[in-house]
Amino acid sequence: SRMRILPSLVRSISLEALKPSDSFPRRHNSVTPDEQQAMSELCGFSSLDDLIDSTVPKSIRSPPLKLSKFDEGLTESQMLAHTKSLASKNKVFKSYLGMGYYGTIVPPVILRNIMENPGWYTQYTPYQAEIAQGRLESLLNFQTMITDFTGLPMSNASLLDEGTAAAEAMSMCSSIGRGKRTTFFVAKNCHPQTIDVCQTRAGALGLNVIVAEPKDFDYRGNNVCGVLLQYPGTDGDILDYSEVISNAHTYGAKVVMATDLLALTVLKPPGELGADMAVGSAQRFGVPMGYGGPHAAFLATSQEYKRLMPGRIIGMSVDSTGNPALRMAMQTREQHIRRDKATSNICTAQALLANMSAMYAVYHGPDGLKVIADRVHGLASVFATGIAKLEGFHLGSRSFFDTVKIVVGHGQAQQWADAGIEQGVNLRVLDENSVTVSFDETTTLVDVDQLLQIFSKGKTDLTAEAVALEAEVSIPSVLVRESAYLTHPIFNMYHTEHELLRYLHRLQAKDLSLTHSMIPLGSCTMKLNATVEMMPVTMPEFANIHPFAPLDQTQGYQELFTDLGNFLCEITGFDSVSLQPNAGAAGEYAGLMVIRAYHHARGEAHRNVCIIPVSAHGTNPASAAMCGMEIVAVGTDEKGNVDIVELRRAAEANKDNLSALMVTYPSTHGVYEEGIDEICRIIHQFGGQVYMDGANMNAQVGLTSPGHIGADVCHLNLHKTFCIPHGGGGPGMGPIGVKRHLAPYLPSHPVVPTGGIPPPESRKPLGSISAAPWGSALILPISYSYIAMMGSKGLTAASKLAILNANYMAKRLEGHYRVLFRGGSGTCAHEFIIDLRSFKGTAGIEPEDVAKRLMDYGFHAPTMSWPVPGTLMIEPTESESKAELDRFCDAMISIRGEIQAIESGVANPGINVLKCAPHPASVVLADDWNKPYSRESAAFPATWVRASKFWPSTGRVDNVYGDRNLICTLLPVSPAAEEQSAAA
Amino acid sequence: SRMRILPSLVRSISLEALKPSDSFPRRHNSVTPDEQQAMSELCGFSSLDDLIDSTVPKSIRSPPLKLSKFDEGLTESQMLAHTKSLASKNKVFKSYLGMGYYGTIVPPVILRNIMENPGWYTQYTPYQAEIAQGRLESLLNFQTMITDFTGLPMSNASLLDEGTAAAEAMSMCSSIGRGKRTTFFVAKNCHPQTIDVCQTRAGALGLNVIVAEPKDFDYRGNNVCGVLLQYPGTDGDILDYSEVISNAHTYGAKVVMATDLLALTVLKPPGELGADMAVGSAQRFGVPMGYGGPHAAFLATSQEYKRLMPGRIIGMSVDSTGNPALRMAMQTREQHIRRDKATSNICTAQALLANMSAMYAVYHGPDGLKVIADRVHGLASVFATGIAKLEGFHLGSRSFFDTVKIVVGHGQAQQWADAGIEQGVNLRVLDENSVTVSFDETTTLVDVDQLLQIFSKGKTDLTAEAVALEAEVSIPSVLVRESAYLTHPIFNMYHTEHELLRYLHRLQAKDLSLTHSMIPLGSCTMKLNATVEMMPVTMPEFANIHPFAPLDQTQGYQELFTDLGNFLCEITGFDSVSLQPNAGAAGEYAGLMVIRAYHHARGEAHRNVCIIPVSAHGTNPASAAMCGMEIVAVGTDEKGNVDIVELRRAAEANKDNLSALMVTYPSTHGVYEEGIDEICRIIHQFGGQVYMDGANMNAQVGLTSPGHIGADVCHLNLHKTFCIPHGGGGPGMGPIGVKRHLAPYLPSHPVVPTGGIPPPESRKPLGSISAAPWGSALILPISYSYIAMMGSKGLTAASKLAILNANYMAKRLEGHYRVLFRGGSGTCAHEFIIDLRSFKGTAGIEPEDVAKRLMDYGFHAPTMSWPVPGTLMIEPTESESKAELDRFCDAMISIRGEIQAIESGVANPGINVLKCAPHPASVVLADDWNKPYSRESAAFPATWVRASKFWPSTGRVDNVYGDRNLICTLLPVSPAAEEQSAAA
Numbered sequence A, B: 001s002r003m004r005i006l007p008s009l010v011r012s013i014s015l016e017a018l019k020p021s022d023s024f025p026r027r028h029n030s031v032t033p034d035e036q037q038a039m040s041e042l043c044g045f046s047s048l049d050d051l052i053d054s055t056v057p058k059s060i061r062s063p064p065l066k067l068s069k070f071d072e073g074l075t076e077s078q079m080l081a082h083t084k085s086l087a088s089k090n091k092v093f094k095s096y097l098g099m100g101y102y103g104t105i106v107p108p109v110i111l112r113n114i115m116e117n118p119g120w121y122t123q124y125t126p127y128q129a130e131i132a133q134g135r136l137e138s139l140l141n142f143q144t145m146i147t148d149f150t151g152l153p154m155s156n157a158s159l160l161d162e163g164t165a166a167a168e169a170m171s172m173c174s175s176i177g178r179g180k181r182t183t184f185f186v187a188k189n190c191h192p193q194t195i196d197v198c199q200t201r202a203g204a205l206g207l208n209v210i211v212a213e214p215k216d217f218d219y220r221g222n223n224v225c226g227v228l229l230q231y232p233g234t235d236g237d238i239l240d241y242s243e244v245i246s247n248a249h250t251y252g253a254k255v256v257m258a259t260d261l262l263a264l265t266v267l268k269p270p271g272e273l274g275a276d277m278a279v280g281s282a283q284r285f286g287v288p289m290g291y292g293g294p295h296a297a298f299l300a301t302s303q304e305y306k307r308l309m310p311g312r313i314i315g316m317s318v319d320s321t322g323n324p325a326l327r328m329a330m331q332t333r334e335q336h337i338r339r340d341k342a343t344s345n346i347c348t349a350q351a352l353l354a355n356m357s358a359m360y361a362v363y364h365g366p367d368g369l370k371v372i373a374d375r376v377h378g379l380a381s382v383f384a385t386g387i388a389k390l391e392g393f394h395l396g397s398r399s400f401f402d403t404v405k406i407v408v409g410h411g412q413a414q415q416w417a418d419a420g421i422e423q424g425v426n427l428r429v430l431d432e433n434s435v436t437v438s439f440d441e442t443t444t445l446v447d448v449d450q451l452l453q454i455f456s457k458g459k460t461d462l463t464a465e466a467v468a469l470e471a472e473v474s475i476p477s478v479l480v481r482e483s484a485y486l487t488h489p490i491f492n493m494y495h496t497e498h499e500l501l502r503y504l505h506r507l508q509a510k511d512l513s514l515t516h517s518m519i520p521l522g523s524c525t526m527k528l529n530a531t532v533e534m535m536p537v538t539m540p541e542f543a544n545i546h547p548f549a550p551l552d553q554t555q556g557y558q559e560l561f562t563d564l565g566n567f568l569c570e571i572t573g574f575d576s577v578s579l580q581p582n583a584g585a586a587g588e589y590a591g592l593m594v595i596r597a598y599h600h601a602r603g604e605a606h607r608n609v610c611i612i613p614v615s616a617h618g619t620n621p622a623s624a625a626m627c628g629m630e631i632v633a634v635g636t637d638e639k640g641n642v643d644i645v646e647l648r649r650a651a652e653a654n655k656d657n658l659s660a661l662m663v664t665y666p667s668t669h670g671v672y673e674e675g676i677d678e679i680c681r682i683i684h685q686f687g688g689q690v691y692m693d694g695a696n697m698n699a700q701v702g703l704t705s706p707g708h709i710g711a712d713v714c715h716l717n718l719h720k721t722f723c724i725p726h727g728g729g730g731p732g733m734g735p736i737g738v739k740r741h742l743a744p745y746l747p748s749h750p751v752v753p754t755g756g757i758p759p760p761e762s763r764k765p766l767g768s769i770s771a772a773p774w775g776s777a778l779i780l781p782i783s784y785s786y787i788a789m790m791g792s793k794g795l796t797a798a799s800k801l802a803i804l805n806a807n808y809m810a811k812r813l814e815g816h817y818r819v820l821f822r823g824g825s826g827t828c829a830h831e832f833i834i835d836l837r838s839f840k841g842t843a844g845i846e847p848e849d850v851a852k853r854l855m856d857y858g859f860h861a862p863t864m865s866w867p868v869p870g871t872l873m874i875e876p877t878e879s880e881s882k883a884e885l886d887r888f889c890d891a892m893i894s895i896r897g898e899i900q901a902i903e904s905g906v907a908n909p910g911i912n913v914l915k916c917a918p919h920p921a922s923v924v925l926a927d928d929w930n931k932p933y934s935r936e937s938a939a940f941p942a943t944w945v946r947a948s949k950f951w952p953s954t955g956r957v958d959n960v961y962g963d964r965n966l967i968c969t970l971l972p973v974s975p976a977a978e979e980q981s982a983a984a
């Protein structure tokens, strides 16, 4: 037995035994102490610490981590109690602030079965289509919804927020104009944060943003690539932009409309008005405001510009059996292939939130959404009618959808906003003379009554119900939508809770997630997303807060930001942190922009060369390009380390213009480069700044830190090291930490000024880089809880175990596969690469064959052919148990045997279990099985799949076919049925 | 398009359009208005109302339902807001009350992935083993845990609560003594509610309960069948019962020990002490107190008494391929087969909670549980040591596990309890001179400090930490446990969150639930369990309240009970309701006991004949037997209706002793018997009371009611009509409603007096029938929310649509199967029976073959061979969409074709898709497929299974083999491995 019996002689009670028993680190760090010892020994070390000391260069080891708060780690129940106390410090006021963020009712069936369901939130981006058809279908629904509403035929599968979506569209306009048109025109009536994000982005791209009234704007002389309009405007006004659009087109400028999905149920869509692009946020389709995010933004355009589209696009293709199958389309546009030539740096987006919004549309259907829109509009109209009857006000416009502008009298706007706050409601001060009131799905007639009382100082007898009789529709007749939307059956079948529940579960069953098995994607850090960490995300006091709510209503969040900022500083060795970037790539962009601002401030604006090793993630060069930097690549040596000689040469050659180095540590090859401190010294010597890509922080926490190593700035993928789940392709968070000299430049925000945490002495912010002041604030409690529960010891142990697990696996696999790039003492960091290149020659086997074959074993493939083509990069993380590591190694070793069978001529070189992988049930069950191997060896290659089989739902998906025959929305039913029956 | 476009001419706004848009009935009632019309017409009626009017006898139609509150129905968000306001009226005090209910930390991974997961909570009892292996495994874990802790080799898979478990054990003792030993001896030191439940139960069984000190008890002269001891005692004292036990055995009495699982980690188990049975509650293993329930109780005993064991027992067997497979064992003991001769009336138990507790043990493992136990004990010892140092107290005992008894001084107990309440803690007043303080997993050193302050009136300097140095273990050395427990690998593998998460999801994936498809179990009413209804269950203000907390701390609950009681009265046409019975069968027992008490009160104690139609559910005769009634069966006519002539004869023949009739309405055959009012009149005429079994209330709500029809008492299965999910075999709730003359007799409770809601004028309660005053209070918000959101119209529509759906399906199937027992106008009620008997002759096909074949189509079978052997009873409920009804009908029609193929000689009569069903993947994929039909026809008999296949995880399970080779716990690993490899 494993049990220790109370020795009857020991009758005293130790204080140790009285400590709370629900400690967290042992639930997160999976390998037990006994196993740690045995595994370390197998790797050739006397202990875990011996392995670590031999692996992490002494020169960079930092003193033990110490957290300023919760250093011992809270237990799970202490954490929940603390979270609730933070929550209680947030005050949930009724929000009428609008500006792209609205109250919404998350359908409870979606809340429980997507947002609170690890079967939906734990996956990575659907790189392996055959085991991701569920969310691929949902994202295709999202794209279809967006194209239907905008009246433009192409949509991507989400962007980070409305502000960055507008900035991406601006980049597209510039690209369409081949960079020769250098002005981007923004209508004054856009949301202030959208304007600011565009301005920040434009600066580095060499674009000039003009903000003005569209009707006054004179295109002549201005070299305009594009125009951004808001529809309806930020003040609620609905203008007929037909003339503005045709005018812009006359002068060769493209038109982007920032718009609102709910409004588009009743308004003529941008596509019909002639717009070239539409952007916006799907937040109000069932995603809580969350103090700013995460939400799915969208960008739609015409087929013509599809190759310029940023972000992931889901498309139809066919699988090996000729059946329709989905996968990510046109990946060649993206940063991971095109690098600095990519359309955008975006990588992690907002898949989970796009899925929620798409399901919201599926659940309500076109009729249901129309009812909601009519109701919101009706309430706004009733309110407007009431206001018009009160003394002292007049309406700013008679055309609006959900936002009523009230001219309140000279200089009195703030006074009315204060009167609202006294009654627990937030109104927007548009300017000193006017306020706006935005209505949403959560508003009721009682709320309208309350508002009328506020604006009458409690004196009116008017009631909403009475006023309603006189109210009229306030949409201009010419702009009333006449075209249909969401006509596909998917949006018309699942309107009851049982039907939606089952649809969600059918899709979920197609996707492999962390609820099934480890997902050893190198560089992606698919660790445990613990339940206690996830719980705050759906607490109303965190979820239902507008990003621009007054700070005294958000003290719980503010306390959390401060503590989290401090934690991150302590962990990274930096002096200040910005929580604004809402993905890793956004962090890269933000960090480089900080460096840029720093050089500018020192009068060295000419410093614009960014050195990037060839081994860098594609987001690095793409981000540098977005900052207008000139990229100089440096190579790596045969060990995967940066070629220091070459680096020094490059730095020296560019010394006058050197801006920055981007470097990943441990390297993207999974090695602690011994020369990292020298690398930093070289860059500094030549006037540059060191940007560290923090994607691999999971191998640093508590052992070393970017600040300690010598970096000046670094982003942290909170969705990797700090436990935010990947959501099947987002959300993420990419805060950046900086050294003291860079802190003044950290991003701020036009509506809610912000900056570094802790605040630096002076502030010269570079502008804003996300739409919300603290990015996707709603998911910050996840990382916060992780750190607070782990404490410094738990965090440090996590790094050690992540390294141990990787080395253990490398050891188990090294007799079967060539392991690339180990460090000095023969060890790897927290991930390692196995080389499959030789199998091409010996057996005709490519990495993709191994990746697909792993599905038959119930596993998601490691990262494929990155950073080295022809390899797999494996990252186990500390959360995987030895049993799980062994199971994965057993699968890999078994696959090696299958390759061997081809090499030795036992298996058919063309038709074998690898080449034909994966094997969905429909294939293995087909009556006409004519493969030269058995069905059982196809589907049941290991004991554990007999006990519990996860089935890939399609045969191998044909990427090329899909890109040649691009279809990125649901097909109208008849062609889909035809396609299906043709394929059958 | 299905979309209505805003006609641009209509510019006014209707009040209707301003109503909240998240109304609930359209999410619950699935068939759309258009479909309703078409379906009614297909059934031969001009409209839905026409169908209803022709189906429900006019003579019993009641006036439209009107609810005293929420008659219009709350929207989903209004409901949540209201629920939170109720929650805020409950005050969560620290509970030290003990008595079988303790604070516990629900591991968040279990909370989210079982308790909040429809994949675990929506199933019925695992009648179809091949698609229920997941929870069968978990329940086997539960049984293994119980046998390990109690040291007794047989356990069932849960009982309703500790009190009824003790009463069941008492029945077993009586049965073992063949009913000839009429005294049951109960130690004074048992929990008061346990004593009361036993006393109530004993009364009707003709047993005499003596409550006394065990050591003083003289067996001579008393004809004792059994002894009930509490270990540790209700006051915390741990006595060595060795002598008491051997003494009892000397006199031929059996010994039952009520015990505590956590204490048994450190105390010698009952089995080792010589006890014959052990009972208790698994609540403190990770199930919230929930103001009384639901929790899983247990009963363990020796192999010798296995056939007397009440409730479900999970056992190992083999499937058609010889592989090990689980299913419910020894069903022939149970009420659905043995009826009044059954061991017990229990049907619905507490499967979901048993699963939670078992997983709690899996997650913590033996070491982790020991740590928790040592800590709880340590804190109790520290507190006791501190108390002993304070002036004016002495300890009631030096031997305790978690409960410290403090003798506080004459008559001062209440005063100290009041002092506790002032500080937000609840102490138990044991008697006027002493209080007890029970510690649990949630207690901390800070709490001990607070208690010391309370008992010193804030004057002591003692701290828990300081006192701890002197504290000693307070378990008597002779009773220290030395035997191991939970040694099976399952309890030693899944201790990290990832491992448990995946284990939970692997098991979940084996079980078909409402997340997959309709579960058309006739009489079980598997309707939607909506998320909004489920949300309150895991709100701390409902979950973390002790059942005996002072009433002023539970005002939210009390308001809910009052409103729910009123709702149920309005719906049933009764005058008062008791919320105490915690399952349908418990409601039957309670209702009959009310009738018994009524006759007794009128001096007619001799009235003990209960007439029960042969078509009744097995629980009816079993419940009547528990009440000591003599059962007279009456037959049914060829239409399935009660034979009124025979009934009258039986009533008349027994007129002097007639106590009651038990009748189900609509009948168990799914028909509105026209003679129901006459039936009631006859019974009343001969002095009897009418007990209506409310399992079929789903066909009555809003159309008629038991009270209106003439019944005197009725139970309601809230887990059917009122949306409590079935949890895979419980929880349930079976409140009873009664007419005014019966209301005084409704159950009360020894600790928290209660009675009818609304309260009757006078009270003569029959005793208590559950351990907790309001049964499983935690799940009452589910039914409450359902009623409040549906409103009277929604509820009435639900009944109509349940009827429509059944008639529509009957219509679709009638050309293919014989439909039995329709009412006068050719319609059925909310369920109907199809007759498969002829296929035995024509094709050798039995209902079981059809049931198992349905699994291959992704469906759970309807109720099999009840109430009529050789048939299937189908109940669709109002929550299923037309598409789902059609899919099920398509499956049934396709199966009819498969039978036809046998009949016509096309298919092999012995080896065909039905006889060999179900077809798990391992079978259809086997390389050596040698069936005369194709693999595809086996596994993919319908288009929808190609799109999304639910796989049965075993071949057909052999029930007989398992009962002949009874194994009801996890096998030690080596034999299991042997068995497995032998089978492979």
Ligand SMILES: Cc1ncc(COP(=O)(O)O)c(C=O)c1O
Residues within 6 Å of the ligand: A346, A347, A348, A523, A524, A583, A584, A585, A586, A617, A619, A620, A664, A668, A693, A695, A696, A717, A732, A734
């Ligand atoms: C090394 C590296 N840098 C940057 C990124 C980009 O981060 P994100 O996907 O959050 O934008 C990744 C993403 O996997 C990465 O692996």
Ligand SMILES: Cc1ncc(COP(=O)(O)O)c(C=O)c1O
Residues within 6 Å of the ligand: B346, B347, B348, B523, B524, B583, B584, B585, B586, B617, B619, B620, B664, B668, B693, B695, B696, B717, B732, B734
């Ligand atoms: C007609 C009938 N009566 C009584 C019961 C027993 O109810 P419970 O399972 O809640 O004890 C059932 C259960 O299915 C039933 O169908």
Ligand SMILES: O=C([O-])O
Residues within 6 Å of the ligand: A125, A336, A347, A348, A523, A524
């Ligand atoms: O998503 C990544 O490219 O790692």
